Amino acid sequence: xxxxxxxxxxxxxxxxxxxxxxxxxxxxxxxxxxxxxxxxxxxxxxxxxxxxxxxxxxxxxxxxxxxxxxxxxxxxxxxxxxxxxxxxxxxxxxxxxxxxxxxxxxxxxxxxxxxxxxxxxxxxxxxxxxxxxxxxxxxxxxxxxxxxxxxxxxxxxxxxxxxxxxxxxxxxxxxxxxxxxxxxxxxxxx
Amino acid sequence: xxxxxxxxxxxxxxxxxxxxxxxxxxxxxxxxxxxxxxxxxxxxxxxxxxxxxxxxxxxxxxxxxxxxxxxxxxxxxxxxxxxxxxxxxxxxxxxxxxxxxxxxxxxxxxxxxxxxxxxxxxxxxxxxxxxxxxxxxxxxxxxxxxxxxxxxxxxxxxxxxxxxxxxxxxxxxxxxxxxxxxxxxxxxxx
DNA sequence: ACGATAACTGACCGATCGGTCAGCGGCTGT
DNA sequence: ACAGCCGCTGACCGATCGGTCAGTTATCGT
Numbered sequence: 001x002x003x004x005x006x007x008x009x010x011x012x013x014x015x016x017x018x019x020x021x022x023x024x025x026x027x028x029x030x031x032x033x034x035x036x037x038x039x040x041x042x043x044x045x046x047x048x049x050x051x052x053x054x055x056x057x058x059x060x061x062x063x064x065x066x067x068x069x070x071x072x073x074x075x076x077x078x079x080x081x082x083x084x085x086x087x088x089x090x091x092x093x094x095x096x097x098x099x100x101x102x103x104x105x106x107x108x109x110x111x112x113x114x115x116x117x118x119x120x121x122x123x124x125x126x127x128x129x130x131x132x133x134x135x136x137x138x139x140x141x142x143x144x145x146x147x148x149x150x151x152x153x154x155x156x157x158x159x160x161x162x163x164x165x166x167x168x169x170x171x172x173x174x175x176x177x178x179x180x181x182x183x184x185x186x187x188x189x190x
Numbered sequence: 191x192x193x194x195x196x197x198x199x200x201x202x203x204x205x206x207x208x209x210x211x212x213x214x215x216x217x218x219x220x221x222x223x224x225x226x227x228x229x230x231x232x233x234x235x236x237x238x239x240x241x242x243x244x245x246x247x248x249x250x251x252x253x254x255x256x257x258x259x260x261x262x263x264x265x266x267x268x269x270x271x272x273x274x275x276x277x278x279x280x281x282x283x284x285x286x287x288x289x290x291x292x293x294x295x296x297x298x299x300x301x302x303x304x305x306x307x308x309x310x311x312x313x314x315x316x317x318x319x320x321x322x323x324x325x326x327x328x329x330x331x332x333x334x335x336x337x338x339x340x341x342x343x344x345x346x347x348x349x350x351x352x353x354x355x356x357x358x359x360x361x362x363x364x365x366x367x368x369x370x371x372x373x374x375x376x377x378x379x380x
Numbered sequence: 381a382c383g384a385t386a387a388c389t390g391a392c393c394g395a396t397c398g399g400t401c402a403g404c405g406g407c408t409g410t
Numbered sequence: 411a412c413a414g415c416c417g418c419t420g421a422c423c424g425a426t427c428g429g430t431c432a433g434t435t436a437t438c439g440t
Binding site for chain 1 (some may be wrong): 427428429431
């Protein structure tokens with residue numbers, strides 16, 4: 001009852017995000033789950049399959065959010081809604097987001113990771129659609145990479161439960177501030 | 191003459207930063223250098239020694255900058271000078287910084303990486319000395335992690351030579367903006 | 381009572397890992 | 411001419427990697 005595929009997924013996610021995909025062995029995942037390596041490979045055909053199962057939910061959710069953004073791109077309200085949803089997304093899938101950002105480059109040719117990289121690229125394209133000055137590219141990159149780093153950095157990893165709302169508000173404020181020149185419906189030129 | 195220890199250091203740095211330390215084999219470094227694995231281990235006693243040589247210059251430079259910051263902490267000019275030096279540091283040692291940020295957690299118990307982590311911690315402590323609200327912690331983390339991600343992200347990796355000044359100016363502006371509530375000599379409370 | 385299926389395991393496989401070692405050719409000082 | 415060092419190499423080592431497979435146990439439908 002206890003040791004299920006879902007448990008393995010959660011354990012693998014934590015290990016992949018903190019130690020890295022390449023540095024995490026199936027043996028270690030099995031140990032943490034109290035199983036043998038063979039049992040891990042019974043639930044997931046391969047290490048790569050386990051990785052896919054680990055990150056798939058976050059990818060699908062991000063696709064939803066990105067689709068909504070692209071659909072309502074013209075309205076300022078749509079962009080504001082995106083930022084709010086995006087912050088919730090980062091908070092909910094913090095470990096997955098951290099994996100994409102930190103290991104996305106090294107895990108290319110893994111199909112599901114390529115998919116995640118493509119989404120990041122779509123998001124970047126959206127924000128760089130009208131103008132692509134270096135500063136605005138950099139604002140976007142700092143917002144994305146910075147948020148990902150923050151939420152998985154060892155010191156900031158542990159939020160008290162009563163601080164999560166404050167963290168959410170602070171993150172939303174900072175990201176809005178960072179992306180203001182880009183998300184502003186008018187007066188983009190500097 | 192051509193294949194020297196310094197060449198190996200540069201090759202290893204590029205590979206460690208993009209593919210990750212654990213995922214980079216000595217064999218691959220040797221191949222890229224046109225040498226055998228044994229030759230790599232002739233120049234560097236072990237893979238870990240190579241890692242240390244790879245990141246040591248960046249660590250020493252960061253210690254200098256951090257020391258100067260702590261010495262001149264009281265003066266607004268000192269803090270402004272730090273930000274400028276810090277931006278130059280990030281631009282010059284972009285790959286090393288990216289390694290610290292992305293792989294610092296997974297490479298603990300490697301002494302030289304622990305040293306780097308300690309420096310990041312010292313830096314964080316400095317900015318969190320007077321006040322440690324979640325928002326300000328988050329501003330610091332986003333500035334640091336975001337800058338590191340930006341400068342090694344695949345799309346932004348290639349700056350045109352004539353754009354590097356613009357990139358520097360943009361980075362300095364954004365970081366100043368991000369850390370403004372913290373670096374402001376007065377009126378820190380919110 | 382009995383087959384089917386699910387969950388799991390240890391033994392084993394080839395490949396690759398970091399690292400050791402004896403020895404190679406070439407250059408230099410004497 | 412010869413000793414010594416430097417850069418380098420292939421062969422080899424034990425450990426670990428991801429993955430396969432035959433087999434065990436337990437639960438469930440009939």
